[in-house]
Amino acid sequence: MVRTSRGRPTIADVAAKAGVGAITVSRYLRSPERVSEARGAVIAEAIRALNYVPDLNARALASHRTDVVNVLVPSLTQNIFSDVLRGIYDGVEDSGLRIELANTRYNSQIEEQQVFAALRHGPAAIIVSGTEQTPATRKMLENAGCPVIQIMDLTDDPISKIIGFSHYRAGQEMTRHLIEAGYRRIAFFAGWMNARSKQRLQGYRDALEEANLFDPDLIGETGNDDPATNGEIAAVSRPFSSATMGRELMLDMLERRPDVDAVFCNNDVLSLGALFALNARQINVPEQVGIAGFNDFDYMEAAHPGLSSVRIHRWKCGYDAMQAVRHQLEGGDVGEPIVDLGFDIMKRASTDRQKLLRSVEQPELALSLG
């Protein structure tokens, strides 16, 4: 004995005690139905008696597979992905799978390294966000030899299976709602633009152009393309405040374009900031300026006035991705490669301009309704 084992009982100990071969114990552990009931019972007893716990590393080495699902998200800042993660964790319950979570920081290069690293331990499955993988990443993923699910976006050409929704259509539909509500000078606010934000902006733009209302001057951005300042940079203890940014963008827009009559914010926190700015300026929402956000976090409904937003199915996206993983791991097929979860335009008081039109003869009432 040159080597010191940890003293824990091994599968051989169990096999000896149960009077069977080690492989039978191994089989019993992984698929009890492949072992006769009689022997199964004996093995179970031996396992209990010895307090045997299989070593995951040995299993991994021998099988080239682990129980680890690698999940890659672009951000951990409190935002949409925390709900996605909740869905993933709710979906993984009682599966024996573990989750290794990585933060790509909206950086495809980092994502590539992380996929490479993940592959080194033979993951049970990989869940990645979006469709912006580098060619090398895509290739690795195609050859991963395990289920691969893309989430939170849509594409005609998924790696294997994608579950999400169209950011373009979401941006377009909310903008159409604002137009229908009677707004004409509709601004777009964004903190910084990632691939999915750009799709939403394009939807906004197309909706306005089809109504002949597009005005590039109404796009409010911080002019920042760097995710680093979005709280994703290392060693910054407080993320850049979107609420403050929304307030600043709103105040700025009011100065530059006092005729603005609605703002479509790329995220909810931004819209909260915009609301606070309008409150401070005593500008009535939705009569004078309408507000819409994106994501539909819980506080949107509770706000005063209630803030309109695009509800996306974050939790379901994570949950369904995990279900798809489990289905495939149990031998099921990939199924529909493109799953569109859709979204809902939540129309609330903050964009209910009709209220003004409906009560145009009694303006003081309209104001008191704010």
Place this chain on the structure above:
Amino acid sequence: MVRTSRGRPTIADVAAKAGVGAITVSRYLRSPERVSEARGAVIAEAIRALNYVPDLNARALASHRTDVVNVLVPSLTQNIFSDVLRGIYDGVEDSGLRIELANTRYNSQIEEQQVFAALRHGPAAIIVSGTEQTPATRKMLENAGCPVIQIMDLTDDPISKIIGFSHYRAGQEMTRHLIEAGYRRIAFFAGWMNARSKQRLQGYRDALEEANLFDPDLIGETGNDDPATNGEIAAVSRPFSSATMGRELMLDMLERRPDVDAVFCNNDVLSLGALFALNARQINVPEQVGIAGFNDFDYMEAAHPGLSSVRIHRWKCGYDAMQAVRHQLEGGDVGEPIVDLGFDIMKRASTDRQKLLRSVEQPELALSLG
């Protein structure tokens, strides 16, 4: 050859090509300084030429150790822990460590199972939240054979090292601030109570009692002790809305106790809901009712009026925990077993009642300042 390897080059291939023993390659990989420079260069070249990548599972089996840091948090709902996670991820950069994240759902039994599961693969380190571990969990952690860090709370008796702050003192100090600001009937709002919430409540209570102001009737709770309804239950796609809860608690309190003049909310979202409720009722903040939250998320400062809150160092807590892990992994000692990160009472307009007192001769001005 009964077995099909994955065809990837192994350490033996590298050793052969470099004309050295396998163990020398192994050594070179883990601590290059223990191999002569000449051989090191040859090995490096062979690795490059063969495109060799060490197999993590084989390494794990042979060494009984992985590069995985297991992190256990009680919740993934967008709250304090997303910032803690950011800190952890910022702290893990370029360390070669991976993070396996588990959600204990505020349940010590689940936590126990997860610690047990984590131990099966020989984690590099374990980070757990709070001090509520079961005796069995504690025992496993004490014998884990790897660094163990507790975070986000404080205790005299940490498992090994704890990094956090005193929830009791935080609750106490914010309450004292409210008293000093001139409030006398100060309510406490909580959605549901976990161990740390209870500590804050105790701090609130003690602060009021020392000023002879405690009134149990002013404690507003949903009477719910079950984290399940706090968004932690599986298969619930939308977490229970704290903002809505804050609004309801506020409206309820106004009805029950119209003389309430301040509310200390157990979390920021609750305080946001309270603010919206007061807005809707046209009750002036901070003149008629003061509001304070807990956590100090970014929107607190951006709110109108700015909302007071207890700023806790979430990010730093995660980051420092990771630094402690790395320090120990590099052979450093545990250091100070109890690290108090403290907190800051952020005094903003929402609790600035002095403003009223300062302008008592000109009440109309006071109101317009709201």
Place this chain on the structure above:
DNA sequence: CTGTTAGCGCATTCAG
């Protein structure tokens, strides 16, 4: 349904 054989790829031990 069950067992035997032969590794999986790396790191430990101890001698040199």
Place this chain on the structure above:
DNA sequence: CTGAATGCGCTAACAG
């Protein structure tokens, strides 16, 4: 500083 032998604990493969 280096290497040979051996084992980590489990499972793939095939035969029976």
